[in-house]
Amino acid sequence: MADSARAAKLAQRIKVIVAEGLRRRVKDPRVEGVTVTDARVTNDLQHATVYYTVLGDDTAQADAKVGLEKARGVLRQEVGKNVTVRLTPTLEFVADEIPVNAGHLEDLIRTAKARDAEVAAIAQGATFAGDADPYKKDDDGAEADDDGAQTQEK
Template identity: 30%
Template sequence: MSDARTRKIEARLKEIVGDEVASLSDPRLKGLVTVTGVRVSPNLSHATVFYSLLAGGDPEEAREGLQSAAGRIQAAVGAQTRLKRTPRLRFEPDPTVERVTRIQRTLREVSGEDGDGNGTQE
């Protein structure tokens, strides 16, 4: 499969899954859950959905909530796409978010900021 087609499928899945996740009311999904990306396997049998949590929430608890809704979300993907086979969905916290947070923390430490943008240097 071509890279362009794969990217189109991933973008479409991200849109559909994002809409479905926004409509979930599972108590394990505390805070705002955002779908940040989707990666499909070469044969489209599996898709890893990356998500981030804003405004708190436990990533593992959120994963459980998302995984429990995977069947419903997968049905929506099947109904809204023209794929022969609907990819099986797996949810993972987006590692990029943690990396960015670590980098920002390090930059604040190096620059001497106290976290709210005000320098602590005297």
């Protein structure tokens, strides 16, 4: 069983090898817009998950998924040539959800800013419901506590 630091190093190496392999060896036009974003390797170094994004619409993403599945053997062969592990890990390709999540977060931030602007507009002409200074003070400037004891104001 390998340690997680070695698995992380191997994952970064696999990420680079797969990206280079897509650029150099795979001639499928369906994978031209693919960007490898991350790779994860299990601690036993047997399985690698490669995360990718695709520029384009849903059909381009579906085509890229098919193209990557078709090129899996060539890319695994490239990984086997370029890493020094006893067994070449199997490759699994997963579409990265980071762009979708980032878009969702941007929508939430935009909504929060709009609500903040509404609250600021409402508060612009607002006045206090009671006194401007709700803390009761004696004539000598000391605040009165709930138990009646007086404290000196600083």
